[in-house]
Amino acid sequence: MSFDYDVIIIGSGPAGFSCAMQSTKFDKKVLIVEADDNHLGGTWLNKGTVPSKALREAADLIQDFHTQFGDEKGRKPFERFRMEDLLSYKKSALDSKNRKVKTDLIKNEVETARGWGEIVDEHTVTVKDSLNKTTTYTTENILIATGSRPEEPKNFNIDHSSVLDYNSILNITHIPRRLVIVGSGVISFEYATIFASLGTRITILNDSDEFLPFLDHEIRDDVFKVLKKKGIIIHTLSKVKEVKPNPLRTCMEVVFRSELEDRLQVLESDHILYVGGKIPNTDNLFDSTLNIDLNDEGYINTDHHYRTAVKNIYAAGDVTGDPTSASASFVQGRLAACSMFDIPSESPTGDIPYGIYSIPEISGIGLTEEQAHDMGIDVTVGRAYYKNLTYADINHRTDGMLKLVFKTDDLKLLGVHIFGDHATDLIHLGQSIMAQDGTIKYFIEHVLNYPTYSEAYRVAAFNGVNRVYKAGVKYKNILNNKS
Structure with missing residues (x-):
């Protein structure tokens, strides 16, 4: 036919x-x-x-x-x-x-x-x-x-002027001094850090009891330290009851109730950004x-x-x-x-990295430390803090860390988790090593350009090897392990 x-x-x-x-x-x-x-x-x-x-x-x-x-x-x-x-x-x-x-x-x-x-x-x-x-x-x-x-909110309407979704906020005509973000996902976090970097006072109303729960616990702790530094406030387990204008104070009001405090509260804001599901x-x-x-x-x-x-x-x-x-x-x-068209091809193998384009960025692939422990895998972690990287010092971008999760016995890399500048690019070096069933010795035995953010892999690898050494394994045996 x-x-x-x-x-x-x-x-x-x-x-x-x-x-x-x-x-x-x-x-x-x-x-x-x-x-x-x-x-x-x-x-x-x-x-x-x-x-x-x-x-x-x-x-x-x-x-x-x-x-x-x-x-x-x-x-x-x-x-x-x-x-x-x-x-x-x-x-x-x-x-x-x-x-x-x-x-x-x-x-x-x-x-x-x-x-x-x-x-x-x-x-x-x-x-x-x-x-x-x-x-x-x-x-x-x-x-x-x-x-x-975008999914529509249930308790209020989006007018694309005072109340925005993640499409209409891209056409906002001014940088708001205050912004309330209703939502608990990645997109709400990205916009929170974007506008906070412009000096906007940000409040996030999160309807769940956790924020970005899939992150490694140490990465999440670092993220919350930066949120605090940026002045971003998060109310968890919060339900929006009403959104309305206040003409006397020339602002919008968001009425919400948090299960943790169990009382109605009111936030004043220039705009409300709703980031629900899809x-x-x-x-x-x-x-x-x-x-x-x-x-x-x-x-x-x-x-x-x-x-x-x-x-x-x-x-x-x-x-x-x-x-x-x-x-x-x-x-x-x-x-x-x-x-x-019956053309042979292979689907992507291994884990898929995620990327969060916040300021700073977040990215990860593979097992977190908690997941490895839950699976009964004996793992060690290696950490590199951005504050100890020369390139981060030069750029005055010292918030963040890179964390390696690897098997203690053979140093096989199982997970990489990054919070900091260029995280969404950096993750692919770790992804490549994991795809080849490689070990963290790669980062020790190969030259990485200096100064770069990639140096964090070398720092984290040495940090991890030192932790194995302190656990009682001879340093020479670690580096000579060919398995």
């Missing part, structure tokens, strides 16, 4: 984009359907990953300036810099990336159709454009890469007769080849649930293309 395309991809985010790029390398004819009339790239490029990281970079530069040269006449960053400057920085990054994505699609002869895509059957997709004109396309394979969207974009996407299987939260279930319950229909990226990150989506989209 002849089709118009070899694959139609609904959504141009990281999963859809990478699937398109990989499919063209197999000499396949590709169509991307994108609902946004103006931009490609979805949330990744226009509302999430790229713009938020650009805003973070601008805030980090401003903080760096203040750290290096001090305040001018005691003024806070928000008194010296305009939000317009940060938005201009963000816009330049977005414009550049949008041009590159468009160029890549044109260069690889990927066709695009603007409008709302709907899957009619396993080989047919209709696209309704902004003028309500519907066009029908046929295809051998379909990839659903429609991503997700909802998969599957509404009106396909006919129910297709029997595409969804889980209880509405995400699409797939097998390890990213194939849905329908043979020729695949799904990748945020629409399939965790891990919901651009980095994972890029890989999933490529692997889905390999699967649909």
Whole structure:
């Protein structure tokens, strides 16, 4: 049977984009359907990953300036810099990336159709454009890469002016003096540190009893020390009861109750940022007769080849649930293309690193110290504090640490956990060693550039070896161990 395309991809985010790029390398004819009339790239490029990281970079530069040269006449960053400057920085990054994505699609002869895509059957997709004109396309394979969207709060409304979500905050017109963040996840933490670096007074209302509970306990302790230094206040087990304007004091009020204090409290703020969960974009996407299987939260279930319950229909990226990150989506989209065209490929092996783009950054991979102990593994840890790194001294960025978790008997590296500048880059050196079943001796036996943040691996490795030595193992035997 002849089709118009070899694959139609609904959504141009990281999963859809990478699937398109990989499919063209197999000499396949590709169509991307994108609902946004103006931009490609979805949330990744226009509302999430790229713009938020650009805003973070601008805030980090401003903080760096203040750290290096001090305040001018005691003024806070928000008194010296305009939000317009940060938005201009963000816009330049977005414009550049949008041009590159468009160029890549044109260069690889990927066709695009603007409008709302709907899957009619396993080989047919209709696209309704902004003028309500519907066009029908046929295809051998379909990839659903429609991503997700922010969840709406239950007790108040987002007006995108005083009450913001993590999309509309990227277009705020001024640096707020006060900001209340309602949410307990990574995104709320990232925005808290970004605006705190600009001098904003931050309060986080966390509805759970812990904040970033997946972190290694020592990393989390270090994080909370920095939060305290930045003046960020966290109320745990807090429920928002009401959000309302106070015209007399020209501010917004957040009424909340914390289970720990069991009383109503009121916070005054210039803005409220709501960072809740995510909802998969599957509404009106396909006919129910297709029997595409969804889980209880509405995400699409797939097998390890990213194939849905329908043979020729695949799904990748945020629409399939965790891990919901651009980095994972890029890989999933490529692997889905390999699967649909029967091209041999290997899925990523080993642990997947996480990255939190806060100021400073946090990243980790593998077992934490607590997890290793719970599994009955005899481990030792090695630590390197940023305050002891020459490069951190030079940059006046001395907050943070790098922690290695390794087996005591053979020094095999089991986990790396980093809090500090460039953590999301540094993690990949540890990831590479773990992927080769390597030991921490690598960091001792190889030359690492000096001064660099990577030196932390060497410092932590020596610290760990010294701890093994103090436990009664001869130092010479440690370094000569070939296992």
